[in-house]
Amino acid sequence: MSAIDTSTETDRSPLRELIAALGRSRTFLAGAAILLFWILCALFGRYFVPYDPLADDIINSLLPPSAEHWFGTDQLGRDVFSRVIVGSRDILTVAPLATVLATVLGTTLGLITGYFRGLVDDIISRIIEAFMAIPVVIVALLAIVALGPSTLTVITVIGLAFSPIIARTVRSAVLAERELDYVAAAKLRRENALYIMFGEILPNVLPPILVEATVRLGYAIFAVATLSFMGFGIQPPSPDWGLSVSTNYGMIGGGFWWTVLFDSLAIATLVVGVNLIADGVAGALDD
Amino acid sequence: PGPARAQGAGGVLRVAVDTPTGAIDPVKTPDVGGLVMLQQSGEFLCMDGQDLVLRPMLAESWKPNDKGDVWTFKLRKGVKFHNGKEMTADDVAASLNRLADPANGSNALSVFKGVLSKDAVRKVDDLTVEFHLDAPNANFPYLVSSDNYNAIILPADYAGDFEKNFVGTGPFKLEKYTPKVGASFVRNDDYWGDKALLDRVEFTFFADIQPQILALQGNQVDLINQLPVLAGAGLLNDPNVEIISIHSASHYQIHMRTDMDPFKDPRVRRAVALSLDRDKLVKGLLRGRAQPGNDSPFAPVYPSTDTSVEQRKQNIAEAKQLLEAAGIKSGTKVPLATQRFQEVPQYAQLVQNAAKEIGIEIELNVMDSGAYYGDAVFGKSTWLDSVMGITDYGHRGVPNVYLSAPLRSDGSWNAAHFKNKEYDTLAAGYVAALDLEAQKAAAGKIQKLLLEETPIIFGYFYDHLSAVRKGVAGVEPTAMSQTFLARASKK
Amino acid sequence: MQLGNPAIVAFILRRIALSLVTLVLLSLMVFFGGQVLPGNVGRAILGPFADEASVQALNQSLGLDRPYIVQYWDWISNFVQGDMGMSYAFRSPVAPFVLDALANSCKLALVAFLIVVPLGILGGIVAALNVNRPIDRIISLGGLSVTVLPEFVTGIVLILIFSIWLDWLPVTATWPEGAGLGTQLYHLILPALPLFLVLFGYIARMARAGMVEALDSDYTRTAVLKGLSWPTVIRRHVLRNALLPTITVIATQTGYLIGGLVVVETLFRYQGIGSLIYTAARGKDFPMLEAGILTIGVVFALATLAADLAYTLLNPRIRLGAET
């Protein structure tokens, strides 16, 4: 007998389609360009900046922007331009790692609470709720002391602080997923809960997780910068932007605006770039 | 005061100070914000001025016995507390005994330790008190002067509730105190001396220096009580602002654990000390508002400092030699812990860069001050346990405390774990030396010994800065960060 | 059976019970988590250079030499009876500090809300009505980006512009004692602006999403095909449905606005609950820390409850349930 039906759509995998859609999204491309710029700066910046970003020249401190120092010099006479360029390194390590941690943790939590619901959900939700009521800065303060100040601590703090938010997104997606019949079908194959959560449901909630993760990355940059600003985690002499703003912001009143402005703008561009990406991804998944 | 009064009489002065960290209580208060509050309405037996020479305040005169272990203070007559009671020797004895009593949680206890014990202050008559010291101490009056900011004279029946009414004897009395927000004082018209010029003083508390600077620029305050030079760089050239600068003995100590590698060998410690360019530090980091240190607590401001001892200068070649001799390989890593306080982190980074030049890789760990000090006892404190650290030491009118606690073998703040019998003897000798010449002689020996051993690097002694808006006159800050406003006026 | 709906009453009671569980958990976390903070209370109060004997004497007088469990129990049993305890650092009752700070935080939050809610919603609506046109991209992306700009970055730029260069607004948020409403408001504008930026994108985005969904819905089509004009359709049919989810989002942001502003409060020197907690944590002032954080916990709980209630009351589907 003849073929009864043939497959309708083009045989492109969803991933390839997503990539193609991202390639078409101007928002995404703009964001990716900005991010790429900063990644390149982080990786290779120190080879092409005019000055060693760590070398002090204390006698020439706080010079305004000039041909010699495009962005001026800071309190220790270091070249602000060189520092800003290289300064993306820490934030671009810490923020993505924190986001990954948050995503992994949050996804696991979300899967568990969403899939089991009931008592498990209630207990975990209460703990999460309690945790969320503590301002991140306080959590950071405790963690820095407990774990010692290090980038690892910052990653942990932000990862922990963000995981409930991701868990919430995942949970609501899972709540909808678990009612779908393929879950019942899996049960009818005697699959265990672990397999159903991670093997069956997880792949289907990846798109919202992906979107949430990119959005979170933006917030992670926010948080890393803020924690540096509050003086946690990233250690001097790192040219980290948040740290620089934190040590210099008192000087804007004295007219030394260049010590904070460029770092602030750098944070702003990175954040905007990541958000363009997030928006592009969300849009591409929507189509 | 006459003319000043005529033109600038009255008015309100607005002062920015750091938020006191706790209740205001002369017995306990440890912090700058708190001590400024104490000292507005409270007074000391004597006043340590900018020249480090004591002037009478509530005491009119004082003298030691021959040995120097009993000091007799004559008190001023007619001094009234703000509650109307007359101040007598009872009040003075009670106030200082209270501070010397370990049961009271007194913050001055560490100053009086080994000097003045509980009940060692005795009333002789209504206007005379005697201090019976544990050991001879030539500089004892400094310990009951404004230098010891806890040594406020309070009524004998003080019940620990200073914050309610701020009863003291000073030129201002409390109008209102709101914790964490601010305080205001008004002129005390019953004051024993010249009455204050200002009608009122308003203090506003700030959590941070930066907002204080913005507030000064925004004309929301007239005076910043204490201005770290780096943060205040913008104000140094501000035409609307005047900087009051006082030389002081305040400094940052870079300690190196003499009992741990790589600093067991004094040559390594000296090498690190030699890597620093102190002149540049003073000129660049401190914008000239400091004096170079010579790796001993004998700051240039102290009259007893032996200035003939040669100043240590940067010498990279020598430093490298020393390291080589000590067998330290280039690239040796050393952790450096320190506190986030004023320009300490910047100083730490400069030290790091300097050490890099002689091949020592310093890894910085800048932390919250609370975390750095920890429990402040050996074994439970980064400060006291770290291989290398930088610690802020506030000004003292005499170097006695600096000579003992951080450096003596049994010193409770001996972060360098420096144990040297010869030093201990020399330091005790200095404390007991009654006249300046004897002190100078002792100081010289100590300075040389410390240059050789270098358990602690004293890179510079920084000036105390206050910032006032143009038109404010007569503000009298001390290197202790107190601010005396009795003579202040505002145009 | 509207407000007295027993289902709603039961819902509220259940929510309150759950919130209480959360608060107990919270107090435990904070108390025991706080023990990792370095130093001890006496040391924190007297400073690093005080004598150890004094520190111990002080600790003893504060009852801190007892086991943690006993301290916690002591504290919580008083707390339950309405006594928030005495601050270690200030040696006076905690309650006035917390209440003052809370009042301040509420004022700031209110000002921020008053600016951001109408503008955010308006932005969302405008964006949704121009989906995928430039104005939409500007509002959506611009909004999202400023949302993620750290408050200290925006705060500094705003201070630079409005206080230093233009000299229009005061740098500090704290108004002079006894200032009138106008002056207070004047002082709160600048610190409220970074909050506005943080929340604007968020709210606008939610409002936009709600609007887009509502505009796309069948009932909107019905309304349009009735022959109603667009403005009427939007006013009568779209807005209410579109803004329901936004209301929830707004309410949940109250928690952040009241408790999470450590940075803004530091920057603008404002005595809110965020900085109260921050200083309490650094000073190991546990009664203050606990009371502060529990206050935030309560605010959070109330805010979510209010959000859920608002959602319930505005949404007949939930309010009335299915009948038949």
Add this chain to the structure above:
Amino acid sequence: MTDALAVERLSVAYRVGGRDRAVLRDVSFRVGRGEAYGLVGESGCGKSTVALTAVRYLPRAGRITAGRVTMDGEDVTALDRDQLLHLRAHTVSMVYQDPGKALNPTLRIGKQVAEIFMLAGASQTQAQERAAEILRRVRISDPKRVMERYAHQLSGGMQQRVAIAMALAKDPALLILDEPTTGLDATVEAEVLDLIVQLRREFGTSILFISHNLAVVAKMCDRVGVLYAGMLVEEGPTAELFNMPRHPYTVALLRCLPRAGERKDHNRLDTIPGTLPAPGAKITGCPFTDRCALADDRCRRELPPLIDLGGRFARCHYHERAASLPRQTPAEVRLPTAHPDAAPVLEINRLNKTFRSGDHALRAVADVSLAIGAGETLGLVGESGSGKTTFARLLLGLLPPDQGGVVRLDAKPLPPLLEARTEDQVKALQIVFQNPDSALNRAHSVRRIIGRALSRLGGLSGDALRTRLLDLIQSVRLSERHLTVKPRQLSGGLKQRVAIARAFAGEPRLVVCDEPTSALDVSVQAAILNLLADLQAERQVSYIFISHDLGVVRYLSDKIAVLYLGRIMELGSSERVFDGPHHPYTEALLSAVPRLEADQPSRIRLVGEIPSASNPPSGCVFHTRCPRKLGAICEEKEPPFVEEEAGHSLRCHIPLAELVKLQGKPL
């Protein structure tokens, strides 16, 4: 006199992924005054697009690329804003699928209806009165009360009445109905359709009636147009078109439906191979060529014009041969070797299920007892909410039943919950769900979906698994190239095949089919039904076949159980239940089915709404709607479930003999 609606050479495209994809191509038709014009076609052929173009409500992506639409002689495509408002307010109305969504959830019904009158200038009170009046005209008995309610508080039927009332409120010249009854229960559908017929008579409105259900269109319309791939392929007066179709597509469509009395063991259904061209596909010749057995080179080359056949049109080069379209599927059937006296596979005894939430108890399945033999199909019918799915889930162990009931598999008691069942027991009972989109994990490839089932249920791995996998997909008529794709790349019919393959992976004894075809087009449905019948013949598997399409149920089932509020009202062999005498409820269900045949029996109307299962009526649960209610006894005493004749049980107070008499003549 101008036509109510004239669509002239209309082409519409949607912009997707940056490309314009043609969805309507050169469509022309007219709806005369007072006429009811039906538009039929498979899902996605562009029916709704026609409707939306007519009211100028195309989605943002949509664009008219050619042609125009005139309404009452006015060119709709050229109206300015005010004219458009006027048009919508006075000339045209639209009612569409899913009335629950068409009403504003946060506004009271009264407001939504009154609004229309206020737009026309009525005062608040006037508008209220006229709203009540129009609601009364759509047979809503208590308009005042309904006006106080919100949409979600009304049943689907009531919601659709409100929507129709709103559409009629302005007395439009043209009423567009886009699948107004899809998704409603058969009984409710019948009611709504009746209402439309009556209203049409009262208002004299012209109607454009859109549906994929041929029978519904046949019942409602004067003239019908058949849409295929955005083209009108045939048009003509209803009776002529359905009795003597002149386009192969129409012919094929009609053959896909089981005719009355047709059964799986008599005749296989015919199907249409292939699928609809995707939107925007490039079509040179006749769009149907690929699926047409008559097609030749000419068809491929040359687009046939709409040929006038005297009052009717067909777009086919060989329209005269259309009726002779050869079968695409062989008609002969492999008869299942029946085991009439074999022990039942599954016996169910007094199974109950009560859902509790708070103090609400909802008895979704009540005292259900029945048995299913090997190779037998039990059809389960009943209105929405009657407990069909719940019953299926109970059997599968996905839901815990109430205490007390017993289920036996091969005479051995079956633990109620899946977790407690042995591997063999789990394997024995499988299910094919209604919605393959939900039932197939969209993240997994077909290979993984079926392979996993084979390895878990068949215990296979390696080569054995591969061989078995190929076997299995062959038996559901899938090919190897389908293995690598994900479900979203498959059409609905293919997806359902994958689901069936999965269900058969573990050699089940019984497969529950929960409305496996209701989401599918008729052509696809036919293929799936054939497949199920073949598999059953091959493997002697038993089915529980759930559907509310009685035609389909009848085609496939040996035995039928009729469920109402969780109770079996009637149970018997397929012939008995369909031919009668039946339970009054079955009778009503049957008469609600729209048929293509002209000899429509007169409708038995069910009055009132389905009562809530959480608050069932006393006595016979059906008494509130029963057209043959006897009196007090029905309200007071629950009738027993009695085997009235061999293999035929009913739950009714009326004796069987009496029912025979009653049903012999129209009520």
